[in-house]
Amino acid sequence: MKQLLLLCLLLSAPLFGQPYSLFETPNYHDHLIELAWGQQVWLKEQPQGKMQLFHLNGQPVFKQAFDQIWPSNFKGYLELQDGDKFYIGSLEGELWPLARTIEELGAEIKAVDFSAKSLGPVDYREISFLLGLPSALLQQTQLVFLKIDLDNSRLHREIKYLKNLKVLNLEGGSLRHLPKEIQALSQLEELDLGANDFYRVPKELALLPQLHTLYLDFLPIDSLGETVSALSQLKRLSWKDRISNDLAPLLDLKALNALDLELQGFEEHNIYALYEDSLGLTILEKFDQLEYLNLAGNFDNLKSVDFLAPLKNLRYLNLARAAIEQLPKSKKLWPKIEQLLLEEVSLKELPLAAKKWKKLYRFNNQSYTEENKSFFLISRLPKKIKFLILNGLSIKHEELLLLQKFKQLQVLSLSRVAIQQLPESFDQLKKLQELDLSHCQLTELPNNIGQLQQLKAINLTRNKLQSLPPSFYTLSQLQALFLNENQFKKLAPQLGHLKQLSQLELSNNQLKELPKQLEECKKLKILQVSDNQLKTIPLNFAHFKDLEQLLLYKNQLEEIPNSLFEAKKLRLVDLSSNPKIQFLSPKIKQLQQLKAVYLHDCGLQKLPDGICDLKKLHTLDLKANKLLELPSCMGQLQSLTQLMLSHNRLKYLPNSIGQLQKLNSLYLEDNQLQTLTPSIAQLKNLNSLDLDNNPNIKEIPLSFKKLTKLYYIGLYNCGLSEEEQDYWENLLENRDY
Structure with missing residues (x-):
């Protein structure tokens, strides 16, 4: 998304970077992190479980290691001095303690992200400061990073007080104008205006002397015009899903070395127009200073990219989804x-020049469709390549x-390549760290797989394996x-020899038991054994002190293992x-880190009061059980946002349910509810209430009109009169959210 800026120690939704890994949940093993503009770093585990970031040349990004780095939220700022402290997190993120005010944020705070907080237009009756944020934010003049999305059409002029900002991210709001006071941000280097309502490039950009990175993604502007032409210091421009191919204004930008023109297709009517004008991209042959160029999704009818041959300084090129069969044949x-x-x-093949690509370390030619499979000449790739992605291709055995x-290969992905059997020569890839062989129709692995002693992650999903060779268990x-x-x-039982395992996934097999030796994998953080035939779990979960999921x-479990409640770091449990x-068991109260519990389609008749002690629980799924009542203490679940109670036998809800101030979804369909407790009207954040198939509900308390965020209420097959049902449905339909 952005240039390397700030390292996020954030546990909420992904915001600042994409993990470049072969696997869906790469948080627990060493892997490469994809940053903006084609840059990557390695995330590696250090002694005592700490994590550290390294450049590809092996040098550390920061001298210190960190307790937690979540790759999907990574953003590194290499120019910060080692040891600088900073904070980034949404107001709803768990790293932002609820009792902490902005006034308490000290001078070490370098960054603040409010993007996960829903911010409406500024309410001047309550505050008259920046963007509807507390006035104390304006005192944080040491901030170098601010990310926020706004419903306002204008950026408030008091942004001028944050004079040390280097990065301002305003993506995803309703902005149409920038104030002239933005010129006070004399140190601003990076500005994201994407997905707002600008119909022209704001002329105020010319007031920012240090601006070198600009994002204009998903904007309805048809011309960059003179404003962009005047930004002589601009080095990086992102203009994704543009509605014009008018790139001529960029010819004056001699410092421009990175250009992102990806078409993702969110505005299809505009995309088709660009396809018809794809020849407009040929002007790119004049941008010989470019080092980074992303043209993913740009080519439909254009069969040649020969106009890119003159770009001799290119280090990164993305031509994904291009309708071409060959690359330019230039010898250089x-x-x-x-x-x-x-x-x-x-x-169909690589050009002969590929043999001279001595610096090439990452190559991706994966395919997702049967029609787009291709034969590939691996022989023309340079020998020193490090990351090779060939998913979905038809690869000849001799090429394999x-x-x-x-x-030098460190990452190899052959997912959806019909290999059936790996050659014994695979043991030559001594530096391989990540290997994806999913969907390959493998029936066995070579006996010498244990020679890959650097291997840290292997994906063998959806094959035909029944066992692993003995040498596999030597992958220390x-x-x-x-x-x-x-x-x-x-x-x-040798599975227990893999003592570094932190993630083990075994779903959709035919397992009837787990080996007791699995207890020796004491570093496990994720254990996934769903959709098998397990009747009991003979493991002592007290050994898994780091288990989180x-x-x-x-399965066919008859009871929950008692030792499960000794795994004190559990954050997610799914026994549905x-x-x-x-x-x-009442012992569930011991799992104080639990955030999500899924127990739908079980045979539960009662919940223990201990469940009310789970202060961090935000999701509780109890659908399709046999519950007759809920504990009276349910209101103590102050972090709960989703409560799913459909298809039970509930007749009443406890009054304390009105204390669940963060609750936004309450599912009660197919119960035996007689009345609704008026305390539901206190759920100020409730947006979805499903009462379908509760025929004994004769009325909805009028106090429910106080639920100003409610946008859905399910009333099918309730006992309401047609007139009352229409009243509530019309009330919600006519609300302005």
Whole structure:
């Protein structure tokens, strides 16, 4: 998303970067993190479980290690001095203690992110300061980063007080204008105006002397005009999903070395117009200073990209989804290229110049569709390549044998390549750290797989494996193992030898038991064994002191293991679709870190009062049980946002439910409710209330009109009169949210 700016220690939704990894949940093993503008760093675990970031050359980004770095929320600012402290987090994120005020944020705070907080227009009756934020924010003059999305059409002029801002992210609001006071931000280097309502490039940008990175993504502007032409210091411009191919104003920007013109297709009527004008992109042949160019999704009818051949300084090029079969045949094509991304491009071959791409370390030519499979000449790739993504291609067996020449490979993905059997020569890839062989129709692994001693993650999902070779259990560095959707009926006890495992996924097999030796994998953080045939879990969960996620849904469990409540770091538990589970122990109160509990489609008849002690719980799914009542203490679940109670036998709700001030979704359909407690009217954040199929409900308390955020109420097959049902439905339909 952005240039390297700030490292986020944030546990909420992804905001600042995308993890470049072969796996969906890469948080618990070493992997490469994809940053903005083609830059990456390695995230590696250090002693005592700390994490550290490294450049690809092996040098650390920061001298210190950190207790937690969540890759999907990473943003690193290399120019900050080592040891500088900073904070970033949404107002609703768990790193922002509810009792903490902005006034308490000290001078060490370098960054604040409010993007996860829903901010409406400034209410001048309450505050008259910046963007509807507390006035104390304006005193945080040390801030270098501010991210916020606004419903206002204007940025308030008091932004001028944050004079040290280097990055201002206003993406996703309703802005149409910038105030002239923005010129006070004389140190601003990066500005994101994407997904707002600007119909022209704001002329106020010319007032920002240090601005070198600008985002104009998803804006209804048809011309960059003279405003952008005047930004002589601009180095990076992102104009995703543009509605024009008028790139001529950029010719005056001699400092411009990075251009992102990706078309993601959110505005299809505009995209088709650009396809018809795809020849307008040929002006790019004059931008020979470019080092980064993203043209993903830009080509439909254009069959040639020969106009890109003169770009001799390119280091990163993304031509994903281009309708081309070959690259330019220039003998000196892109001599500095380091990353070439050709996802969904049906190449017949690589040009001979590819053999001279000595700096190329990342190549991606994966395909997702049957029609777009291609034969590929691996022989023309340079030997020193480090990251090779060939998902979904038709690779000849003799070409597969050639992979052994890539001695520097660290990441290899062959997902959806019909391999069936790996060649024994795979043991030559000694530096391999991540390997994706999912959907490959494998029936076995080579006996020498244990030679890959640097391997930290392997994905073997959706194959036909029934066992692993003995040497596999000598992979002493393995941290993540994915064996979902295979044919395992039993696991070898040697699985316990993989003592570095932090993530083990075994869903959709035929397992009837787990080996006791699994207890030796004491570093496990994620254990996924759903959709198997387990009746009991013989493990002592007290050994798993770091376990955070346990997924055992769709088994045949008869009870919840008592030792489960000793895994004190658990944050998510899913035991759904185990219909023989009828009892939930009061010991659940011991799991104080729990955030989500899924117990739908079980046989529960009663909940213990101990569940009310889970202060961090935000999701509780109890659908399709046999509950007759809820504990009277339910109101103590102050963090609860979703409560799913559908398909039970409830007749009443406790009055304390009105104390759930963060609750936004309450699902009560298919119960036996007689009346609704008036305390529901106190749920000020409730936006969805489903009461379908409760025929004994004869009326809705008028006090429910106080639920100003309510936008959905399900009243099908309730006992309401047609007139009253129409009243409530019309009330919500006519609200202005």
